[in-house]
Amino acid sequence: MKPVTLKEIAETLNISVTTVSKALKDYPDVSKKTRKLVRETAAQLNYRPNSFAVNLRTKESKTIGLIIPEVVHHFFSTVIKGIIAQAEKKGYFVIILQSNESYELEKKQIDLLMSKHVDGILISLANETSDFKHITDVMDQDKPIVMFDKIAKIVNCSKVIIDDRKAAYMATQHLIDTGCKRIAHFRGPLLPQNSIDRFLGYKKALLDNDLPYDSSLVYICDCSDKSFEEGKNNAAQLLKDHSDVDGIFINTDMVAIGAITEFNKRGIKIPEDISIVGFSNWFMSSAITPTLSTIDQPGYQMGKMAFKQLYKELKALKQQKEVHPKIIELETSLVKRDSTKTLI
Amino acid sequence: MKPVTLKEIAETLNISVTTVSKALKDYPDVSKKTRKLVRETAAQLNYRPNSFAVNLRTKESKTIGLIIPEVVHHFFSTVIKGIIAQAEKKGYFVIILQSNESYELEKKQIDLLMSKHVDGILISLANETSDFKHITDVMDQDKPIVMFDKIAKIVNCSKVIIDDRKAAYMATQHLIDTGCKRIAHFRGPLLPQNSIDRFLGYKKALLDNDLPYDSSLVYICDCSDKSFEEGKNNAAQLLKDHSDVDGIFINTDMVAIGAITEFNKRGIKIPEDISIVGFSNWFMSSAITPTLSTIDQPGYQMGKMAFKQLYKELKALKQQKEVHPKIIELETSLVKRDSTKTLI
DNA sequence: CGCGAAATCGAAAACGTTTTCGATTTGTTA
DNA sequence: TAACAAATCGAAAACGTTTTCGATTTCGCG
Known part of the structure; x- marks a missing residue:
């Protein structure tokens, strides 16, 4: 009933928790034999790492926040889909919050995400938003943030936009x-x-x-x-x-x-x-x-690119590398249909 | 730069971490005077509880998972909106995953959510799904799950549906x-x-x-x-x-x-x-x-009700109470417009 | 067999919080 | 003032993992 822990694996194998942990992460300083042994019993006991403990230790949640003005909106839906799909590929979860186009709510949502310690934030600004301190505050705490679609030119973060x-x-x-x-x-x-x-x-x-x-x-x-x-x-x-x-x-x-x-x-x-x-x-x-x-x-593409850029910055940050904000501009095209026609 | 911890508050006040923690949670066994003092310095230092540590201690993430067949879908959008809105009221976050109407993907997503230790799951089943072991597995681990819209009659969990x-x-x-x-x-x-x-x-x-x-x-x-x-x-x-x-x-x-x-x-x-x-x-x-x-x-209503029911079950579970699955049926109505008319 | 190097392992601290339980102080009453 | 109750505090364990660093074992080779 209780979830299996490293400790239990260690006990059934009569080895230390340390070795079990290392074995599961393929550390070079544990013999191939025990590595295999540990893997097998872990699988057998259906071991799942406790993400809470991992989070605490690594200070990562593998979760990003997404703030969107309005969920019930076809364009934003496609963006969301692009983000989720890409995030999943990289093992990230996405927490979605709505700003309802309200500046106050947007501030509150950012606050919530920060207190939840998401690893990064994707945001499309609310119509009301004209002050950006809440955004720069995030950046000041070395938390990567990427804007898409509805952006602020004045804020020096990465953006995914169209022209x-x-x-x-x-x-x-x-x-x-x-x-x-x-x-x-x-x-x-x-x-x-x-x-x-x-x-x-x-x-x-x-x-x-x-x-x-x-x-x-x-x-x-x-x-x-x-x-x-x-x-x-x-x-x-x-x-x-x-x-x-x-x-x-x-x-x-x-x-x-x-x-x-x-x-x-x-x-x-x-x-x-x-x-x-x-x-x-x-x-x-x-x-x-x-x-x-x-x-x-291109909504889906925009979501995809926004996450990709965020991911790059997350990785760079982890390696203590400098991150340079990047502006990604996606192509648009004119689709001619019946509502416009050259009349003779 | 570093986030403030309980320990730092304790040190600046020359009291113990224990007391600080208790003061912030209004425990009765800390005097009103120190309680106020702690609150003030906490506010002053801009203290934010480390959610990772809280999660680990309390075994709660205040996060629920939502599995939906397709995000880009007007009806589901409104459901999502209802869920997010209601969850926010109760201080819960929502992680959204897509099944793309695929049974295999649905299983995988449930697995991901379980390993992420979400407190509960909301799901609308994929079209492909005809086996429900992955669902009952969740229930067996005492994790509440509520189905909505696309449900399985055979599974004994709470559901929000229309007739x-x-x-x-x-x-x-x-x-x-x-x-x-x-x-x-x-x-x-x-x-x-x-x-x-x-x-x-x-x-x-x-x-x-x-x-x-x-x-x-x-x-x-x-x-x-x-x-x-x-x-x-x-x-x-x-x-x-x-x-x-x-x-x-x-x-x-x-x-x-x-x-x-x-x-x-x-x-x-x-x-x-x-x-x-x-x-x-x-x-x-x-x-x-x-x-x-x-x-x-009523999509929005359906989302709202689904979360409400999940929340009830989360609370009941916390208090070790028995939970009885509930079927919530929402009203529908016929909207007569021009595509149907009694012809003379 | 002996020595150093390489391979393999484990103890322990750390992450930041919550909570139990015992210790100390304060207040109350006979 | 003694004795006890109530109020107030803190030490320490616990949650489960990761990682450092030192200890031990094994191995190769002269």
Whole structure:
């Protein structure tokens, strides 16, 4: 009933605990004979090292923390999956906590993870977060932290990102290329770096093509769990405000699908009346009618890379090596579908 | 730089480690004066108990394991969210592992969690799983385990479920009530209890209404990440096989949406030609055209309840009390939308 | 056989906490 | 003031592992 310990193996074999421990870890200073003997009885008694004791001794938990703004979110789900898969390969566990896009909660969650002594932290920042002391505090304690997707440029840690500005530029340029002259933008919240960058990419594309930038064509949405509704509302509002708009670049696919739904309901033809490009390549974007042109954002890959970088830093730290923060930029691509078309 | 320990607090105060420890836990045998003193210096030195040592001493990790077939899944996301939220309230962490619907992987993940000494396990079984020794092994080691959604009736542990049979009956009855005479079923895989139950509910509703059960009207789909495609394929196949079908009860919303997409493409009118009812009330079901009638399945609630039950058992076990497995059944409801209508 | 080197082993400390139980001090009452 | 109860404290063991360092044994070789 009681779990088997090194001591019990030692007793049944009439050798010391030390030797048993060393035998199981293939230390060179224990003879092959006893090594084999120990292995066998350990297997026979179904020995499992007590991870609590190992943790205490080695000061490692083989566990990392993951803080995410929102678990119920398709893109983040794929990131989580990438992280978990990669962590498992390296024998790490992942503890997931949510920030609910709240700065206070984010701080609390970091605190919890630190008191739990996770070996490292992966984080995508909350929309609210504009102060980063809680992050730098972690770094000051020599605990590696890697940001992904929603990052802070000012913090000097490793990051896994896409070039949001470039991607948004690509999306907007595509609208222009297919003939749009007056292009609106449904942007995300004001603080997060990626919604800023997407906005800037949109703006730059306009200016590079000698199209005037009109701030009244920029609509804000939270991109919360109400995204879909926001898309509908913004679409309705846009129709009221500007009858001349012929294209929209939208911050996320879900908002875009909300907008499409609203346009469909009102008999606005896509892409004949209005062309739309979304962002993230959520699988539903190929299911909606019309199918949605969008930017492909590699979530799984992002999770995978984020863990890989964290793992590198964990190893470096263990060997007392210097770690240099690294910025990993993943490629995005434009996926052309039916919501954008060159009209004759 | 080094984290402060009880010992250091004791030294700065010239008292024993014992007293410090007891003071921090409000033991009655330390005077109020020293208790306050200890608290203050602990706060001042920013003392954090070393969780590794606490774990080792108390044999608790305040961590539970969660095994889920697939993280990238809207329903499971909401369950995860419910679990994490509730766990946090009680000071528990959640380690998430995926089974990818594989029995072998599920076994391995349980093994990992056991070796990590999680305090308890929450699990939704993989489709492949038909042997349950790995589950009963956990129970034999007095580690509480609670199943949710995809459960095994034969295993005597606590479960949080819905009445899939009743819900499916409701869905099918609704199709019949709106005038359908020949109703197909896109069912899930053969092994999981819930897809069996949904099939049985469908069948019973037919028979209770004196409609013949025709096994050729039952189509199987994996409900994997290819769900959407499967919906399209099954829909296309159905049109080839049976031109007289006027209603379908579909195992999940995502498959249903795939089917709707296919029907839309082919000019089949919903609900005029074919009525459709899905399952789970995924938010996209109110976004698709036409909106999808479905069964509301309370994911968040299910996660919350699953953790609550596990927590109860953890507490009972700590107090050496007997634990009685409990089956918690959550209510479902029919959500009527545009994909089903009584036609005049 | 003797000597040094190499191979093999084990005692013990350490990780930081919790908790038992005995020791000491303080307070109370006759 | 003596005697006892109550309050307050601390020594030490325990949780199970890892690792250092010294002790012992074995071996090779002259």
